[in-house]
Amino acid sequence: MSLDTSPRATAGGAPILLSARGLVKRYGAHPPVVAGVDFDVAERAFTTLLGPSGCGKTTILRMIGGFERPSAGTLTLDGVVLGDRPPERRPVNTVFQSYALFPHLSVHDNVAFSLTLRQGAGDIAAKVRRALDAVHMAGFGDRFPAQLSGGQQQRVAVARAMVAEPRLLLLDEPLSALDRTMRAHLQTELKDLQRRLGIAFVYVTHDQEEAFGLSDTILVMNGGRILQADTPETVYRRPASSFVAGFIGGATLVPGHVVGVAPDRTTIGTALGTFVAPGLPALGEGMPASLVLRPDSIVLRDDGDLRAAVRHVTFIGQGYAVEAEAQGQALRFASAESPRVGSTVPLAIVGDRAYVTAAA
Amino acid sequence: MTGGRSLFAMPLVVVLLGGAILPLVILAVISFWSVDFDAFELVPGFGLASWREVLGSSTYPTLIGKSVLTGFATAGLTALAGYPVALSLLRLPKRWKSVALVVLMTPLYTGEIVRIYAWRLVLGTDGLVNGLLMGLHLVQAPLKFILFSPVATVLALVYDELPFMTLALWIAAERLDGRLAEAARDLGARPLTAFLRVTLPLTRTGLCAGALAVFALSAGDLQTPNFLGGPSGATALASIDNLFGTAFDWPTASALALALLFALTVSAALLAMAILRLGGAVRVRP
Numbered sequence: 001m002s003l004d005t006s007p008r009a010t011a012g013g014a015p016i017l018l019s020a021r022g023l024v025k026r027y028g029a030h031p032p033v034v035a036g037v038d039f040d041v042a043e044r045a046f047t048t049l050l051g052p053s054g055c056g057k058t059t060i061l062r063m064i065g066g067f068e069r070p071s072a073g074t075l076t077l078d079g080v081v082l083g084d085r086p087p088e089r090r091p092v093n094t095v096f097q098s099y100a101l102f103p104h105l106s107v108h109d110n111v112a113f114s115l116t117l118r119q120g121a122g123d124i125a126a127k128v129r130r131a132l133d134a135v136h137m138a139g140f141g142d143r144f145p146a147q148l149s150g151g152q153q154q155r156v157a158v159a160r161a162m163v164a165e166p167r168l169l170l171l172d173e174p175l176s177a178l179d180r181t182m183r184a185h186l187q188t189e190l191k192d193l194q195r196r197l198g199i200a201f202v203y204v205t206h207d208q209e210e211a212f213g214l215s216d217t218i219l220v221m222n223g224g225r226i227l228q229a230d231t232p233e234t235v236y237r238r239p240a241s242s243f244v245a246g247f248i249g250g251a252t253l254v255p256g257h258v259v260g261v262a263p264d265r266t267t268i269g270t271a272l273g274t275f276v277a278p279g280l281p282a283l284g285e286g287m288p289a290s291l292v293l294r295p296d297s298i299v300l301r302d303d304g305d306l307r308a309a310v311r312h313v314t315f316i317g318q319g320y321a322v323e324a325e326a327q328g329q330a331l332r333f334a335s336a337e338s339p340r341v342g343s344t345v346p347l348a349i350v351g352d353r354a355y356v357t358a359a360a
Numbered sequence: 361m362t363g364g365r366s367l368f369a370m371p372l373v374v375v376l377l378g379g380a381i382l383p384l385v386i387l388a389v390i391s392f393w394s395v396d397f398d399a400f401e402l403v404p405g406f407g408l409a410s411w412r413e414v415l416g417s418s419t420y421p422t423l424i425g426k427s428v429l430t431g432f433a434t435a436g437l438t439a440l441a442g443y444p445v446a447l448s449l450l451r452l453p454k455r456w457k458s459v460a461l462v463v464l465m466t467p468l469y470t471g472e473i474v475r476i477y478a479w480r481l482v483l484g485t486d487g488l489v490n491g492l493l494m495g496l497h498l499v500q501a502p503l504k505f506i507l508f509s510p511v512a513t514v515l516a517l518v519y520d521e522l523p524f525m526t527l528a529l530w531i532a533a534e535r536l537d538g539r540l541a542e543a544a545r546d547l548g549a550r551p552l553t554a555f556l557r558v559t560l561p562l563t564r565t566g567l568c569a570g571a572l573a574v575f576a577l578s579a580g581d582l583q584t585p586n587f588l589g590g591p592s593g594a595t596a597l598a599s600i601d602n603l604f605g606t607a608f609d610w611p612t613a614s615a616l617a618l619a620l621l622f623a624l625t626v627s628a629a630l631l632a633m634a635i636l637r638l639g640g641a642v643r644v645r646p
Contacts, residue, residue, distance in 0.1 A: 067542055087545040094546045100539035104561050113557075114547035164547060 014042035017200050018064065018168060022073035025059050033059045035224035036073065041168070041202055042217070046194055048203045050211040051221030052247065057204045058097075061170050064202065065094045078167060093161035094170040098177070099153045101145040107132070107156050108141035114164035131163040132156075134193060151182045158190070162197065169194075171203045175210065187213050208248050212236070220244045236294070240280065241358045245292040252293040252331050255359065258283050266356040271327050272306060275349055279356030288359035295321065297353040298333035304348035306331075310339045384618070391614035402610055410611035414619050423596040424620050428627045430510075431579030434517045435571040435631065438525035441518065442570065446529035447559070450538065464530075465523050472520070476587045479516045483507040483588075508590020516588050517578040524577065525570035532566020533559070561638050568635040572628055579624055596620045 018041040026032035034056040041047045049057035062068040064075060066087035075082045082090060093114075101110050111128045115121040132138050135155035145153055154174055161169055174190075175183045191214050194201050205211055211218050212232045220228045220235060228240035239245035242253055256270030258279070266279025268291050275291055283289055308324035308331055320338045324331050324345065331347065339345050391410055394403045414420045449460050467475065482488045483506045490502040506512060540562065544554035560567070582601070585593040596616060603613035 065546060067545075086550075087542070088548045088550055092546075094543070096539045096543060098537065098539060100537060100543040102540060102543070102558055102562075113544070113549075117548045117553065160547070 014045060016040045017043045017045075018075065018077050018202075020060070020064075020073065020075050023060065023063065023070055023075065024072040025056070025063060025068060026071045032071070032224055034063070034070075037221075037224075037226045039219055039226055039229055041200055044198045044200055045216040046191070046201045046203065046214055047217045047219065048205060048211045048215040049219050049221055050205060050208060050247075053206055055221040056224040057206075057221050058172055061094070061172055061202065061204050064168070065092055065170055066090050091167040092170060093164050093166040093168075094172065095154075095157045095161050095174045097172045097174065099145075099157040099174075101153055101156055101160070103145050105144075106141060107137065107143050107145070107148070110145070110156060111141075111160045111163050113160065127163055131159040134162075134196075135159045135189070150178050151186060154178065154186060155189075158193070162193075162199065166199065168200050168202060171201060173205055174203075176205070176207070183210070190214065220247065222247070237353075238278065238280070238355055239292055239357050241360060242290045242292075243360070245290065245355075245357055250295055250332065252298070252329075252333075254291040254293065254329055256289060256291060258285050258287045258289050258356065261285055268356045270329075272329055275351060275354065275356075277351045277354040277356050280358055283356060283358065289356050290359050292355040292357055293331065293333075293349065294353060295332060295334040297350050298331055299348050299350060300333075300335050300337070300339065300345055301348040302346055304346035306347040306349070307344055308347050309344050310341050313338050313341055384621075387614040387617055390610050391618060393611045395609055395611060397608070400608060407611075410609075410615040413612050414615040420596065420599070420616055420619070423594065423599060424623045427579045427596050427620065428623055430514065430517065430581075430585070431575040431624070431627065432631070433514050434521055434578035435525075435574045437514065437518045438522050438574050439529075439567060439571060441522055442525040442529050443555075445526050446533050449530050450533055461527075464526055467520055467523055472583050473587075475520065476516065476584060479512065479519075479588055480507060483512050483515075507588065508593070510589060510592050512588040512590075513585045513593065516584050517581060520581075520584070521574040521577050524573045528566045528570030528573065529563060530566075532563040532569075536562055564635055564638045567638075568632050571631055571635060575628055575631060576624070579627075 020037060020039050023034055023037045024032055025034040037056075037060065049060060051057050059068060063070050064082075066082070066085060066089075069084065077091065102113065105113070108128055111131050112124050115124045115127060121127070128141070129138065132141060135158055137152065137155050137159060140148070140152065140156070145156070148156065154177075157174070158171075171190075175186055178186065187210060190201075203211075203214060215232055217229060218232055218235050219226050220240075222243055228235055228244050230238070230240075235244065236248060239248065239251075245251045246253060254270045254272060256268045258266060259269040259274060260267035261279070261284060264278060265276055266283055266289075267274060267276050268279070268289055270291055277291065279289070306326050308326040310322060310324050311330075312323040314321040315338070316334075320335050322333055322335050322339060324333070324339075324347070326347070333347070390402070392406045392408070394405060394407050394409060395401070396403050445464075449457065452460055470478075480487070484490070485502045485504060485507070487507070489506060490499075493499045494502065536559065540558050541554050544558045545551070549557065580597065582595060582597045585595050586598060587593070597620075600613050600617050600620070603609045603616065607613075
């Protein structure tokens with residue numbers, strides 16, 4: 001995790017919109033839900049908090065929204081410390097997990113809600129129409145939330161939040177209640193909308209596919225801490241720990257010890273042999289480590305020096321997902337042909353597509 | 361109805377017919393009779409004398425109006441006091457909610473007369489309130505207008521009926537998604553605005569149930585105004601009691617009872633309609 005201490009710009013160079021420093025949330029004597037996190041959200045960027053349930057990601061979102069008061073630490077938005085500001089005085093809006101549409105108000109009145117509370121909101125009807133157009137819900141203004149499908153409710157929730165023209169839009173697992181097809185569809189829509197509006201999004205999810213599909217930056221969380229803050233590619237290829245590698249899914253983790261460190265190359269000794277791959281810079285010789293193998297890091301090759309027994313083969317469209325076992329270590333990889341289940345096959349590991357990361 | 365299941369409703373129908381409708385019909389019939397005060401006998405017939413007495417005087421309409429006003433005031437004040445309580449109960453952990461329920465019902469555990477005498481001790485000339493005011497040198501002499509005034513009556517009624525209102529509001533609010541109030545705040549509403557535009561309209565059925573219960577109980581209360589209201593404590597109910605009993609004027613008593621019932625029913629219906637319209641009032645379309 002690269003922690004830039006100057007709050008002026010992120011690693012990518014975009015100006016910083018929101019920054020959190022030493023953010024903590026604890027309830028009573030329990031271990032803190034958020035245990036001191038630092039992160040930056042860039043202007044116009046799509047930032048995702050990704051982690052298993054209970055990792056503190058929603059709590060962070062609620063602290064940004066003003067619904068929870070941090071036990072320690074600061075949140076700074078546009079250079080202004082948010083402090084104890086109530087939700088109505090933050091230039092931030094939320095799309096809630098259950099959408100929280102007002103059931104007694106029509107779609108139009110739901111979307112107009114923030115505008116009617118504001119002096120000089122201008123032409124409310126036109127703004128509502130534009131917002132509903134943007135989420136493909138034009139013509140639904142007279143309906144009530146109970147008359148809409150989940151996907152339609154989700155769109156209205158987005159329209160209602162963005163019509164207030166926030167500096168930052170917070171989305172709390174907004175797609176989790178929808179079926180798979182609708183989820184994929186709305187994912188594309190959300191990303192388009194975010195690009196078009198140029199509003200920064202902070203998105204909370206436990207679904208790594210969603211996070212990869214949407215984000216400019218992913219903050220991987222566990223146990224109230226941020227384990228890695230990077231682009232989706234870096235999180236995938238260069239996970240900062242075994243937890244990150246495992247949570248992202250599809251990974252094979254081979255435990256071992258670092259036996260050699262060179263610039264850009266780390267050598268790891270494992271039960272399967274010794275491998276050379278790019279590695280976490282913080283690793284030193286003798287430290288416990290894990291070799292992270294993605295489905296494309298392992299290839300079926302006649303001259304491969306690993307012998308593995310094929311356990312399962314699953315057809316996945318563009319090839320097969322194979323699960324094999326070598327010396328008690330399960331290996332998952334992708335293959336163009338289908339090896340016979342029960343056979344022993346030669347495998348090779350592509351060092352450039354593997355990574356050596358911290359064991360814990 | 362042909363369904364056999366409707367037979368199960370028969371006992372209730374019998375009780376309603378025999379216990380409520382029939383007595384009302386009897387009252388209506390008697391209200392047109394007259395009384396021979398020399399013989400102390402009711403004289404059947406058809407005369408409008410008792411109705412003229414009830415509706416023509418200023419005494420009885422005033423008493424009926426007072427009853428309606430007491431009901432409205434108590435319903436309104438219990439709603440004002442009940443909402444903060446009900447909404448703060450939502451945040452309690454589950455097992456504390458049952459404790460809260462027991463505490464909430466406290467006013468119902470003692471008899472009405474006991475409560476009334478307790479209020480006399482609190483509000484009286486040598487009572488707690490005056491003692492405190494004088495101890496703090498806020499007043500020189502004890503305030504006499506607190507006890508034996510409409511203030512005392514309504515205060516005691518609010519205390520008595522508050523559990524019914526709070527319970528109705530609490531149940532309605534528990535069914536509400538807590539995120540709705542948060543969403544209102546998120547969209548720029550201050551706490552009071554969020555309450556008025558989201559929480560209030562969405563709990564209006566609870567408010568309606570609570571208000572009707574409180575209205576009926578307080579408008580129809582005899583003892584509290586009688587013992588705490590002093591000269592202001594005269595009620596239509598006390599008059600009915602008097603007319604039926606000591607005065608032996610059953611026709612006037614019947615007419616007054618029916619007039620009171622009619623006024624309270626209409627008032628309760630208006631109250632309910634006003635509350636149930638709360639949600640529709642926030643249309644924003646130009």
